[in-house]
Amino acid sequence: MPAASSSPDGILLVDKPQGITSHTAVSRARKALGTRKVGHAGTLDPMATGLLILGIGPSTRLLTHMVGLDKTYTATIALGAATTTDDAEGEETTAADASHLSGADLTAPIAALTGDIEQVPSAVSAIKVDGERAYNLVRAGEQVELKPRPVTVARFDVLAFRAGERAEVDVVIDCSSGTYIRALARDLGAALGVGGHLTALRRTRVGPFEVDGAPIADALPQEGAAELLLPPARAAARILPVAQLDDERTANLTHGRRTASLEGEEGIVAAIHGERLIGIARVSGNRLLPVTNFPTA
Known part of the structure; x- marks a missing residue:
């Protein structure tokens, strides 16, 4: 050791x-x-x-x-107003009475926002437009139009619905990386015709x-x-398949050399010797190729 x-x-x-x-x-x-x-x-x-x-x-x-x-979030969406930032920190741009809505009205629009969808990111996202962050352009008063991009919303479940002129919806969402929860709030409100924005967001899981x-x-x-x-080593083993190395393979990878692969699927693996992470490697054919080495103690 x-x-x-x-x-x-x-x-x-x-x-x-x-x-x-x-x-x-x-x-x-x-x-x-x-x-x-x-x-x-x-x-x-x-x-x-x-x-x-x-x-x-x-x-x-x-x-x-x-x-x-992928990630899991819990969130609260306010229905009855849209904002410049799609969340509570922005200025209201539209307002409408949402008191006619019930929980049942959410079923169809939420279903349309679930699965593999094309999502237009929030205008105040960190996406670059002509070399500038979108949120900087918005703050400078410029109009920003971002292109839709594919994301996956695996789960979009309602936990609670509170009716009122400004209705509130508590939700839990499982989604792919790059999904904007603010944009889901915006799009849900738009589909219901009353506007919507995010008032609370908590990330509970990453992978x-x-x-x-x-x-x-x-x-x-x-x-x-x-x-x-x-x-x-423990962290890497939770996100990647593990290749347990012997002394010879460890020495080869440590010095950046290709080495004979262990049996396993093709792709990226965590190369581990004992309880030490040697590096990240790629299994290709019968070879183990170094991708990222980690320093020895």
């Missing part, structure tokens, strides 16, 4: 509270762990809460394989990782924070 490194290395799951940016959460992790090398696998808006996946030290190299994982039990991002302990890290 290699000697432990003094530098923190692993995946940190944190629960971002409302009102702070994801960048602030990263800064808190840097301070708690005493390292500048902290990255994330996808941000949350300041109004949103929930799971942030942070890569610490060499494990930032794992984040590339996490950003595309196999759950927010339950994750520490609050702005309350990380100044001592013992490293004990919260998920070791690289």
Whole structure:
């Protein structure tokens, strides 16, 4: 077993509270762990809460394989007004009385927003238009029209419906990476003819990782924070098939050499020796090809 490194290395799951940016959460992790090398696998808006996946030290190299994982959100949608940002932080652009709506009225439009759909992202998204972030263009007063893109909404279930002039709907959504929940709120309100926007959003899952039990991002302990890290090998094994290596294959991959493959499916695997992540590799034919190596202790 290699000697432990003094530098923190692993995946940190944190629960971002409302009102702070994801960048602030990263800064808190840097301070708690005493390292500048902290990255994330996808941000949350300041109004949103929930799971942030942070890569610490060499494990930032794992984040590339996490950003595309599917996600679960719980959200509250207000029906009866549309806003400039498709959420409660924007200015209202239209308003209508939604008191005639019942929970049954939601069934058809929600079904139309479920499955493989073409979604127009929110105008205040981070998508680049001619080299500029869309949200910067909107804030500068420019009109932004984004092209629809394919996303998958595997589940769009109503948890509660509260009738009224400004009706509220609590929902749970399973979706592919790149799905905008604000856009679902906007499109649901538009389909009902009253406008809609997001008033609350919480990310509860990213791939196999759950927010339950994750520490609050702005309350990380100044001592013992490293004990919260998920070791690289364990984290990689949760998102990729595992190739358990012997000493010879480990030496080859460590030095960037191709090596004979173990039996297994073609594709990307986590190459592990004992309890140590050697790297990310690709199984191609009967060869194991290095993709990303991890430093030895």
